[in-house]
Amino acid sequence: MRQVLLLNATYEPLTTLSLRRAVVLVLREKADVVHRDGRGAVLHSATRAVDVPSVIRLRRYIKIPYRSRIPLTRAALMRRDDFRCAYCGHRAETIDHVVPRSRGGPHTWENCVASCRACNHRKADRLLEELGWTLRVAPVVPRGAHWRLIGALGGDGDPLWVPYLGQTAA
Template sequence: MNKNFHNHRTLILNATYQPLSIASAKRSVALILSNKINVIKTSNLELRSESSTIKIPKVAALNYYVKAPYARRVALNRENIFIRDHNICQYCGVQAESIDHIIPKSKGGKHEWQNVVACCKRCNLIKADKDLNQTILKLIQSPLAPEGNFWIKTIIGSNPDPEWEEYLISA
């Protein structure tokens, strides 16, 4: 087994072909051997044994439907806030580097989706512990709690395999 094998990621779709999770090569092989997935796209990685060769999939679908347990709630953390806000400062539009609480925590602002935004260093310094209307800053858009299939983006991360693309449209 080589480095490619260890770095490989397989996109697992639900039986409905909606993206569900990402599996390692090892996990994909286990799912194939237990007849739980149908391979949709293979990669050029293979796992050879004396009796057989298994092509490691790039995309596979479960042959049964599962209710996605994590579809309900996306963790409110720095990484997911950055994904929601596309790594862009929500005050000025440049690359974000930190998180700002719109109503500062010191003034009773809550740590919730509607009160946090990705923010650049400069805006964070301007904003500091002030209310928004005490500064020159304006929000580009009102922050919202993620909905729908947003959670799959948090699983896939920021650089999905290009070959997954057509299966991520619903995400």
């Protein structure tokens, strides 16, 4: 299903919505279309024609509750590590726990890294010291409001969203 980027009244990205939900917000005058679909698509009813939106903005500001930690998702972890293996630098396909869960390692941002299949298989349930390996970059918790969108985007965002996403578009 087609996704639409939802911005707060201050143009801060909030999340993505289904096209249906976005059109309902626009028709109920709760949101305005900021950017139309790049293909020029139009939705028709018996009495109206509505341009398909790509980006909409709420008319009223919505306060977002403070979150102390960004949720750990596969999409967000891969984006944090730039889809590169933390051990060899090749294209990452899997997620690996630096300290294996079988050895008491937690499922946290600081213990999870993106990994290629070969390195993940070679490492198995061993510690880095046992293999003589080192991490290319230390895993950290991502910071910033833009990380809220990473899970929703899943890497499939519309190119028209780039000006509105800031750091997530990298």
